[in-house]
Amino acid sequence: MTAVFGHLNPDTDAITAALVYAHLLSRQGTPAQAYRLGELNFETAFVLEQAGVDAPPLLSELPAGSEVALVDHNESAQSVAGLKNLTVTHVVDHHKLGDLETSQPAVLRFEPVGCTATILMRLHREAGLSIDATDARLLLSAVLSDTLHFRSPTTTAADREAAAFLAPIAGVTDVTAYAMQMFAAKSDLGDTPAEKLLKMDYKVFPFGAGKWGLGVIETTNPGYVFGRQAELLVAMQAEKAASGLDGVLLSVVDILNETNRTLVPSDAEAAVVQAAFGASTEAQVADLQKRISRKKQIVPALEAYFAAHA
Ligand SMILES: [Mn+2]
Secondary structure, three states, X not given: OEEEEEEEOOOHHHHHHXXXXXXXXXXXXXXXXXXXXXXXXXXXXXHHHHHOOOOOOEOOOOOOOOEEEEEOOOOHHHOOOOHHHOEEEEEEEOOOOOOOOOOOOOEEEEOXXXXXXXXXHHHHHHOOOOOOHHHHHHHHHHHHHHOOOOOOOOOOHHHHHHHHHHHHHHOXXXXXXXXXXXXXXXXXXXXXXXXXXXXXXXXEEEEOOEEEEEXXXXXXXXXXXXXXXXXXHHHHHHHHHHOOOOEEEEEEEEOOOOEEEEEOXXXXXXXXXXXXXXXXXXXXEEEEEOOOOHHHHHHHHHHHHHHHOO
Protein backbone atom coordinates (compact mmCIF):
# COMPACT_ATOMS: atom_id res chain seq x y z
CA MET A 1 0.00 0.00 0.00
CA THR A 2 1.52 3.29 -1.10
CA ALA A 3 1.14 6.13 1.41
CA VAL A 4 0.18 9.41 -0.28
CA PHE A 5 0.62 12.69 1.56
CA GLY A 6 1.11 16.43 1.16
CA HIS A 7 3.36 18.73 3.18
CA LEU A 8 3.54 19.40 6.91
CA ASN A 9 1.09 22.01 8.21
CA PRO A 10 -1.21 20.97 5.39
CA ASP A 11 -3.38 23.34 3.39
CA THR A 12 -6.38 22.50 1.25
CA ASP A 13 -4.26 21.53 -1.76
CA ALA A 14 -2.05 19.22 0.32
CA ILE A 15 -5.04 17.37 1.78
CA THR A 16 -7.23 17.15 -1.30
CA ALA A 17 -4.29 16.19 -3.53
CA ALA A 18 -3.48 13.28 -1.22
CA LEU A 19 -7.10 12.09 -1.27
CA VAL A 20 -7.57 12.42 -5.02
CA TYR A 21 -4.15 11.05 -6.01
CA ALA A 22 -4.56 8.03 -3.71
CA HIS A 23 -7.89 7.39 -5.44
CA LEU A 24 -6.32 7.79 -8.89
CA LEU A 25 -3.35 5.53 -8.12
CA SER A 26 -5.70 2.86 -6.76
CA ARG A 27 -7.82 3.06 -9.91
CA GLN A 28 -4.64 2.64 -11.96
CA GLY A 29 -3.63 -0.53 -10.13
CA THR A 30 -1.38 0.87 -7.39
CA PRO A 31 -3.24 0.44 -4.09
CA ALA A 32 -2.77 3.69 -2.17
CA GLN A 33 -3.92 5.35 1.03
CA ALA A 34 -4.06 9.09 1.68
CA TYR A 35 -2.62 10.57 4.87
CA ARG A 36 -2.10 14.02 6.34
CA LEU A 37 0.96 15.39 8.12
CA GLY A 38 -0.89 17.68 10.50
CA GLU A 39 -4.15 19.21 11.59
CA LEU A 40 -6.65 20.52 9.06
CA ASN A 41 -6.92 24.29 8.79
CA PHE A 42 -10.39 25.82 9.05
CA GLU A 43 -10.77 26.20 5.29
CA THR A 44 -9.87 22.57 4.63
CA ALA A 45 -12.26 21.36 7.34
CA PHE A 46 -15.03 23.36 5.63
CA VAL A 47 -14.14 21.91 2.22
CA LEU A 48 -14.17 18.31 3.45
CA GLU A 49 -17.47 18.87 5.26
CA GLN A 50 -19.03 20.33 2.10
CA ALA A 51 -17.73 17.37 0.10
CA GLY A 52 -18.90 14.84 2.71
CA VAL A 53 -15.38 13.41 2.95
CA ASP A 54 -13.55 12.33 6.11
CA ALA A 55 -10.10 13.75 6.78
CA PRO A 56 -7.33 11.31 5.87
CA PRO A 57 -5.64 9.74 8.91
CA LEU A 58 -2.65 11.42 10.51
CA LEU A 59 0.63 9.82 9.44
CA SER A 60 3.08 9.37 12.28
CA GLU A 61 5.89 7.11 11.20
CA LEU A 62 6.44 4.56 8.44
CA PRO A 63 8.76 1.54 8.46
CA ALA A 64 12.01 2.14 6.55
CA GLY A 65 11.63 1.33 2.87
CA SER A 66 7.88 1.99 2.75
CA GLU A 67 6.61 3.22 -0.61
CA VAL A 68 5.37 6.79 -0.55
CA ALA A 69 3.90 9.24 -3.04
CA LEU A 70 4.49 12.93 -2.35
CA VAL A 71 1.97 15.52 -3.45
CA ASP A 72 2.15 19.33 -3.21
CA HIS A 73 5.74 19.27 -1.91
CA ASN A 74 9.10 17.66 -2.56
CA GLU A 75 11.51 19.16 0.01
CA SER A 76 12.46 16.94 2.95
CA ALA A 77 12.12 19.84 5.43
CA GLN A 78 8.43 20.01 4.55
CA SER A 79 7.81 16.25 4.59
CA VAL A 80 7.50 13.33 6.94
CA ALA A 81 10.39 12.71 9.34
CA GLY A 82 12.85 10.19 7.93
CA LEU A 83 11.88 10.70 4.28
CA LYS A 84 15.38 9.68 3.19
CA ASN A 85 14.72 6.16 4.53
CA LEU A 86 11.51 5.75 2.54
CA THR A 87 11.03 4.75 -1.09
CA VAL A 88 9.56 7.66 -3.02
CA THR A 89 7.68 6.15 -5.97
CA HIS A 90 5.71 9.20 -7.17
CA VAL A 91 5.84 12.98 -6.83
CA VAL A 92 3.15 15.33 -8.16
CA ASP A 93 4.04 18.92 -7.37
CA HIS A 94 3.96 22.54 -8.46
CA HIS A 95 6.80 23.85 -6.27
CA LYS A 96 10.44 24.37 -7.08
CA LEU A 97 12.56 21.26 -6.93
CA GLY A 98 14.41 21.07 -3.62
CA ASP A 99 16.59 18.33 -2.16
CA LEU A 100 14.52 15.42 -3.47
CA GLU A 101 16.40 12.14 -3.76
CA THR A 102 14.94 8.80 -4.78
CA SER A 103 16.41 5.35 -4.26
CA GLN A 104 14.73 4.03 -7.42
CA PRO A 105 13.34 5.50 -10.61
CA ALA A 106 10.12 7.31 -9.74
CA VAL A 107 7.16 8.87 -11.48
CA LEU A 108 7.75 12.62 -11.28
CA ARG A 109 5.24 15.19 -12.48
CA PHE A 110 6.11 18.82 -11.88
CA GLU A 111 4.35 21.71 -13.57
CA PRO A 112 4.59 25.46 -12.94
CA VAL A 113 0.86 25.89 -12.35
CA GLY A 114 -1.03 27.41 -9.44
CA CYS A 115 -2.13 24.22 -7.77
CA THR A 116 -1.42 20.49 -7.53
CA ALA A 117 -5.11 19.93 -8.29
CA THR A 118 -4.63 21.34 -11.79
CA ILE A 119 -1.98 18.70 -12.49
CA LEU A 120 -4.19 15.96 -11.01
CA MET A 121 -7.05 16.98 -13.29
CA ARG A 122 -4.68 16.67 -16.25
CA LEU A 123 -3.49 13.23 -15.08
CA HIS A 124 -7.10 12.01 -15.11
CA ARG A 125 -7.73 13.40 -18.56
CA GLU A 126 -4.47 11.99 -19.95
CA ALA A 127 -5.40 8.56 -18.56
CA GLY A 128 -8.90 8.83 -20.04
CA LEU A 129 -10.43 8.53 -16.57
CA SER A 130 -13.52 10.40 -15.41
CA ILE A 131 -13.54 12.50 -12.25
CA ASP A 132 -16.48 11.92 -9.91
CA ALA A 133 -18.41 14.77 -8.25
CA THR A 134 -16.63 14.38 -4.93
CA ASP A 135 -13.13 14.41 -6.39
CA ALA A 136 -14.13 17.32 -8.66
CA ARG A 137 -15.25 19.34 -5.62
CA LEU A 138 -12.01 18.56 -3.78
CA LEU A 139 -9.91 19.58 -6.78
CA LEU A 140 -11.95 22.73 -7.47
CA SER A 141 -11.59 23.75 -3.83
CA ALA A 142 -7.83 23.34 -4.02
CA VAL A 143 -7.60 25.48 -7.17
CA LEU A 144 -9.62 28.25 -5.50
CA SER A 145 -7.56 27.96 -2.31
CA ASP A 146 -4.07 27.95 -3.82
CA THR A 147 -4.83 30.68 -6.37
CA LEU A 148 -6.85 32.77 -3.87
CA HIS A 149 -9.72 32.62 -6.36
CA PHE A 150 -7.36 33.47 -9.24
CA ARG A 151 -5.92 36.53 -7.45
CA SER A 152 -2.49 35.08 -6.75
CA PRO A 153 0.28 35.76 -9.30
CA THR A 154 0.83 31.99 -9.33
CA THR A 155 -2.45 31.60 -11.22
CA THR A 156 -2.11 30.25 -14.77
CA ALA A 157 -4.54 29.76 -17.62
CA ALA A 158 -4.40 26.04 -16.83
CA ASP A 159 -5.80 26.69 -13.35
CA ARG A 160 -8.68 28.73 -14.73
CA GLU A 161 -9.40 25.99 -17.28
CA ALA A 162 -9.27 23.34 -14.55
CA ALA A 163 -11.78 25.24 -12.41
CA ALA A 164 -14.11 25.78 -15.38
CA PHE A 165 -13.92 22.06 -16.18
CA LEU A 166 -14.41 20.90 -12.59
CA ALA A 167 -17.17 23.22 -11.35
CA PRO A 168 -20.05 21.66 -13.33
CA ILE A 169 -18.90 18.13 -12.39
CA ALA A 170 -18.75 19.20 -8.74
CA GLY A 171 -22.20 20.78 -8.97
CA VAL A 172 -20.87 24.19 -7.90
CA THR A 173 -22.94 26.70 -9.85
CA ASP A 174 -21.58 29.90 -8.26
CA VAL A 175 -17.82 29.49 -8.00
CA THR A 176 -17.27 33.01 -6.63
CA ALA A 177 -19.78 32.50 -3.83
CA TYR A 178 -18.21 29.16 -2.96
CA ALA A 179 -14.71 30.72 -2.88
CA MET A 180 -15.98 33.45 -0.55
CA GLN A 181 -17.46 30.79 1.76
CA MET A 182 -14.09 29.04 1.83
CA PHE A 183 -12.26 32.28 2.66
CA ALA A 184 -14.77 33.14 5.37
CA ALA A 185 -14.17 29.71 6.94
CA LYS A 186 -10.40 30.24 6.67
CA SER A 187 -10.63 33.69 8.30
CA ASP A 188 -12.79 32.60 11.23
CA LEU A 189 -9.84 31.96 13.52
CA GLY A 190 -11.70 32.22 16.84
CA ASP A 191 -9.45 31.85 19.86
CA THR A 192 -6.85 29.71 18.11
CA PRO A 193 -3.60 29.93 20.14
CA ALA A 194 -0.91 32.13 18.59
CA GLU A 195 1.50 29.17 18.16
CA LYS A 196 -1.14 27.42 16.07
CA LEU A 197 -1.87 30.53 14.00
CA LEU A 198 1.84 30.76 13.19
CA LYS A 199 2.00 27.11 12.12
CA MET A 200 -1.25 26.91 10.16
CA ASP A 201 0.42 27.65 6.84
CA TYR A 202 4.10 27.45 7.65
CA LYS A 203 7.10 26.06 5.81
CA VAL A 204 10.79 25.79 6.62
CA PHE A 205 13.30 26.63 3.88
CA PRO A 206 17.08 26.19 3.76
CA PHE A 207 18.57 29.62 3.00
CA GLY A 208 22.33 30.01 2.81
CA ALA A 209 23.84 27.98 5.64
CA GLY A 210 20.75 28.27 7.79
CA LYS A 211 17.01 27.72 7.88
CA TRP A 212 14.10 30.11 7.97
CA GLY A 213 10.48 29.51 8.88
CA LEU A 214 7.98 31.35 6.69
CA GLY A 215 4.36 31.50 7.82
CA VAL A 216 1.42 32.95 5.94
CA ILE A 217 -2.03 33.84 7.20
CA GLU A 218 -4.37 34.44 4.28
CA THR A 219 -7.43 36.21 5.58
CA THR A 220 -10.31 38.47 4.69
CA ASN A 221 -9.97 39.99 8.18
CA PRO A 222 -6.35 41.16 8.73
CA GLY A 223 -7.51 43.42 11.58
CA TYR A 224 -8.14 40.31 13.66
CA VAL A 225 -4.59 39.05 13.10
CA PHE A 226 -2.96 42.41 13.87
CA GLY A 227 -5.06 42.56 17.03
CA ARG A 228 -3.00 39.56 18.13
CA GLN A 229 0.32 40.89 16.88
CA ALA A 230 2.07 40.90 20.28
CA GLU A 231 1.22 37.23 20.97
CA LEU A 232 2.23 36.22 17.47
CA LEU A 233 5.63 37.92 17.78
CA VAL A 234 6.24 36.05 21.03
CA ALA A 235 5.26 32.76 19.34
CA MET A 236 7.62 33.53 16.45
CA GLN A 237 10.57 34.18 18.78
CA ALA A 238 9.78 30.97 20.68
CA GLU A 239 9.62 28.90 17.49
CA LYS A 240 12.86 30.43 16.23
CA ALA A 241 14.66 29.42 19.43
CA ALA A 242 13.00 26.01 19.77
CA SER A 243 13.77 24.94 16.19
CA GLY A 244 17.17 26.62 15.90
CA LEU A 245 16.08 28.80 12.99
CA ASP A 246 17.98 31.82 11.66
CA GLY A 247 14.84 33.75 10.89
CA VAL A 248 11.06 33.61 11.09
CA LEU A 249 8.56 35.75 9.19
CA LEU A 250 4.77 35.71 9.27
CA SER A 251 3.03 37.28 6.29
CA VAL A 252 -0.52 38.46 6.81
CA VAL A 253 -2.09 38.40 3.38
CA ASP A 254 -5.28 40.37 2.86
CA ILE A 255 -7.03 38.16 0.32
CA LEU A 256 -9.53 40.76 -0.87
CA ASN A 257 -7.14 43.71 -1.18
CA GLU A 258 -4.20 41.55 -2.29
CA THR A 259 -1.68 43.03 0.11
CA ASN A 260 0.94 41.56 2.43
CA ARG A 261 2.01 43.06 5.77
CA THR A 262 4.61 40.84 7.40
CA LEU A 263 5.43 40.44 11.08
CA VAL A 264 9.18 40.75 11.76
CA PRO A 265 10.29 39.45 15.17
CA SER A 266 13.80 40.94 15.41
CA ASP A 267 16.37 43.28 13.84
CA ALA A 268 18.06 40.29 12.19
CA GLU A 269 15.02 39.55 10.03
CA ALA A 270 14.38 43.26 9.51
CA ALA A 271 17.83 43.69 7.94
CA VAL A 272 17.21 40.82 5.51
CA VAL A 273 13.73 42.08 4.66
CA GLN A 274 15.18 45.53 3.95
CA ALA A 275 17.86 44.10 1.67
CA ALA A 276 15.73 41.46 -0.08
CA PHE A 277 12.52 43.47 -0.57
CA GLY A 278 13.58 47.08 -0.04
CA ALA A 279 10.96 47.24 2.70
CA SER A 280 11.60 48.89 6.04
CA THR A 281 10.18 47.49 9.26
CA GLU A 282 8.13 49.85 11.43
CA ALA A 283 6.91 48.63 14.81
CA GLN A 284 7.79 45.05 13.78
CA VAL A 285 5.68 45.14 10.61
CA ALA A 286 7.09 45.32 7.07
CA ASP A 287 4.80 46.34 4.22
CA LEU A 288 5.53 43.89 1.42
CA GLN A 289 2.71 45.41 -0.64
CA LYS A 290 1.48 43.20 -3.49
CA ARG A 291 3.81 40.29 -2.75
CA ILE A 292 1.10 37.82 -1.73
CA SER A 293 2.70 34.59 -2.95
CA ARG A 294 5.29 32.93 -0.71
CA LYS A 295 6.23 30.57 -3.53
CA LYS A 296 6.58 33.11 -6.30
CA GLN A 297 7.46 36.37 -4.55
CA ILE A 298 8.80 35.76 -1.04
CA VAL A 299 10.98 32.66 -1.31
CA PRO A 300 12.74 33.64 -4.60
CA ALA A 301 13.67 37.09 -3.23
CA LEU A 302 15.09 35.57 -0.06
CA GLU A 303 16.96 32.90 -2.04
CA ALA A 304 18.47 35.60 -4.25
CA TYR A 305 19.51 37.59 -1.18
CA PHE A 306 21.19 34.62 0.48
CA ALA A 307 22.85 33.51 -2.77
CA ALA A 308 24.41 36.97 -3.06
CA HIS A 309 25.47 37.02 0.61
CA ALA A 310 26.78 33.46 0.94
MN1 LIG B 1 -0.31 23.65 -3.50
